[in-house]
Amino acid sequence: xxxxxxxxxxxxxxxxxxxxxxxxxxxxxxxxxxxxxxxxxxxxxxxxxxxxxxxxxxxxxxxxxxxxxxxxxxxxxxxxxxxxxxxxxxxxxxxxxxxxxxxxxxxxxxxxxxxxxxxxxxxxxxxxxxxxxxxxxxxxxxxxxxxxxxxxxxxxxxxxxxxxxxxxxxxxxxxxxxxxxxxxxxxxxxxxxxxxxxxxxxxxxxxxxxxxxxxxxxxxxxxxxxxxxxxxxxxxxxxxxxxxxxx
Amino acid sequence: xxxxxxxxxxxxxxxxxxxxxxxxxxxxxxxxxxxxxxxxxxxxxxxxxxxxxxxxxxxxxxxxxxxxxxxxxxxxxxxxxxxxxxxxxxxxxxxxxxxxxxxxxxxxxxxxxxxxxxxxxxxxxxxxxxxxxxxxxxxxxxxxxxxxxxxxxxxxxxxxxxxxxxxxxxxxxxxxxxxxxxxxxxxxxxxxxxxxxxxxxxxxxxxxxxxxxxxxxxxxxxxxxxxxxxxxxxxxxxxxxxxxxxx
DNA sequence: CGACACATTGACCAGACTCAAAGCTAGTGG
DNA sequence: CCACTAGCTTTGAGTCTGGTCAATGTGTCG
Numbered sequence: 318x319x320x321x322x323x324x325x326x327x328x329x330x331x332x333x334x335x336x337x338x339x340x341x342x343x344x345x346x347x348x349x350x351x352x353x354x355x356x357x358x359x360x361x362x363x364x365x366x367x368x369x370x371x372x373x374x375x376x377x378x379x380x381x382x383x384x385x386x387x388x389x390x391x392x393x394x395x396x397x398x399x400x401x402x403x404x405x406x407x408x409x410x411x412x413x414x415x416x417x418x419x420x421x422x423x424x425x426x427x428x429x430x431x432x433x434x435x436x437x438x439x440x441x442x443x444x445x446x447x448x449x450x451x452x453x454x455x456x457x458x459x460x461x462x463x464x465x466x467x468x469x470x471x472x473x474x475x476x477x478x479x480x481x482x483x484x485x486x487x488x489x490x491x492x493x494x495x496x497x498x499x500x501x502x503x504x505x506x507x508x509x510x511x512x513x514x515x516x517x518x519x520x521x522x523x524x525x526x527x528x529x530x531x532x533x534x535x536x537x538x539x540x541x542x543x544x545x546x547x548x549x550x551x552x553x554x555x556x557x558x559x560x561x562x563x564x
Numbered sequence: 565x566x567x568x569x570x571x572x573x574x575x576x577x578x579x580x581x582x583x584x585x586x587x588x589x590x591x592x593x594x595x596x597x598x599x600x601x602x603x604x605x606x607x608x609x610x611x612x613x614x615x616x617x618x619x620x621x622x623x624x625x626x627x628x629x630x631x632x633x634x635x636x637x638x639x640x641x642x643x644x645x646x647x648x649x650x651x652x653x654x655x656x657x658x659x660x661x662x663x664x665x666x667x668x669x670x671x672x673x674x675x676x677x678x679x680x681x682x683x684x685x686x687x688x689x690x691x692x693x694x695x696x697x698x699x700x701x702x703x704x705x706x707x708x709x710x711x712x713x714x715x716x717x718x719x720x721x722x723x724x725x726x727x728x729x730x731x732x733x734x735x736x737x738x739x740x741x742x743x744x745x746x747x748x749x750x751x752x753x754x755x756x757x758x759x760x761x762x763x764x765x766x767x768x769x770x771x772x773x774x775x776x777x778x779x780x781x782x783x784x785x786x787x788x789x790x791x792x793x794x795x796x797x798x799x800x801x802x803x804x805x806x807x808x809x810x811x
Numbered sequence: 812c813g814a815c816a817c818a819t820t821g822a823c824c825a826g827a828c829t830c831a832a833a834g835c836t837a838g839t840g841g
Numbered sequence: 842c843c844a845c846t847a848g849c850t851t852t853g854a855g856t857c858t859g860g861t862c863a864a865t866g867t868g869t870c871g
Contacts, residue, residue: 411698416803451658457704467714468759469639512715556663
């Protein structure tokens with residue numbers, strides 16, 4: 318029988334899945350019964366590395382994580398930021414070899430779920446299989462949104478777009494309200510996500526503060542002018558495919 | 565009973581799936597029985613548009629397609645190029661609203677397969693469901709590879725990387741041999757895929773010819789120095805997750 | 812044959828990068 | 842509890858990759 322920490326962990330997963338779909342009682346029960354192994358990790362620690370062949374997936378319960386790839390000379394590209402409820406390496410369920418790394422951004426609590434259990438779950442509950450698939454498809458949709466930024470947006474537009482996206486993702490799982498949210502990213506992280514240098518990110522942020530669009534202090538982002546931020550980012554939340562929209 | 569054109573269409577899908585996994589006879593039979601509707605399309609025609617809610621997926625039988633998104637002022641980001649055997653809008657099966665467009669690049673023959681039939685297929689054959697899921701995960705892996713290029717590679721490295729990728733994808737389904745392959749892209753297409761201008765793409769190509777890395781004439785790419793191209797691109801084919809590797 | 816889209820080249824420009832030097836700030840250990 | 846430190850932020854000065862604008866050449870298709 319699942320223990321209390323198990324229930325806490327899987328309840329977090331349920332909350333996340335309910336941000337992108339509706340679950341039946343039976344499905345909720347099945348998820349609650351998943352076996353998990355809890356771990357507490359320090360900040361900036363690799364969870365899974367480029368080249369690994371993991372045998373379990375990682376559910377984030379507390380803290381942030383990110384996925385990235387390093388080039389030979391140290392250049393880094395960040396692909397995504399992840400918050401509680403996310404399973405950032407869900408793709409490892411069906412693509413055995415990692416082509417990038419997953420690491421914590423902050424101190425974090427994570428739950429490891431064996432591939433075997435997830436595979437079993439999706440076979441017994443095809444609806445959940447579809448839903449996990451859907452989650453990886455939304456992951457891909459976010460990659461495409463970032464590609465538009467990397468390829469075709471100005472630095473200013475791109476930073477604005479990232480802030481809109483992160484705020485909505487946090488809001489969808491109850492981690493943000495009143496245009497205020499945690500943002501435990503350094504300017505170096507933002508730079509490596511958006512294909513810029515930290516120096517340039519700093520200048521863009523200065524400009525955004527100057528235009529009274531945002532406040533960003535001590536790991537907290539406050540969006541001072543949501544509508545205006547949406548406008549300059551040309552932000553359309555469709556790609557997040559959130560069930561309970563809030564934009 | 566499926567007609568001959570149906571068999572041709574679904575056989576193309578089988579060849580593609582076998583480039584990323586192994587199929588059982590039963591699975592092959594199930595795919596061969598899929599109902600399809602054939603269409604011939606002119607070059608540069610939208611197949612599905614940003615915002616649509618399609619009720620079928622599109623299997624490419626002949627010709628090339630690409631996915632893209634337009635920004636308000638006409639800036640375009642291309643996300644992917646697709647070749648025969650690909651189902652570029654497979655994600656529409658579980659994410660109803662398109663967040664980008666799909667269009668032909670050349671004159672093309674495509675087969676439309678009802679979502680209903682695909683959903684039914686994946687329920688009856690969970691192994692195929694997993695395989696289609698896997699295909700969308702590889703799609704996402706390719707997005708990540710492009711993100712590294714867009715964010716962190718020089719223009720030269722990026723073009724080299726794209727050519728390596730396209731050659732291997734074509735080779736995997738038997739459409740390229742001897743470092744020679746079709747490449748029906750304009751320099752504008754390449755620019756919009758890699759986040760550059762067509763002028764700069766032209767200069768990069770000139771430089772690549774100068775270094776005797778490639779020849780590119782009349783829609784045909786010849787890679788004159790494969791090893792050297794791999795090296796400058798820092799290309800690692802792992803992310804394509806091909807079953808029968810050929811790098 | 813003519814038109815139109817694409818490729819190529821040159822001249823000039825700018826957004827973003829590099830390098831460098833100070834300030835901050837949040838942990839750490841004494 | 843505070844001083845130290847390492848990493849992060851901020852700013853300035855100068856540079857460069859890649860963009861803009863524009864003209865001309867080339868190829869392909871009706």
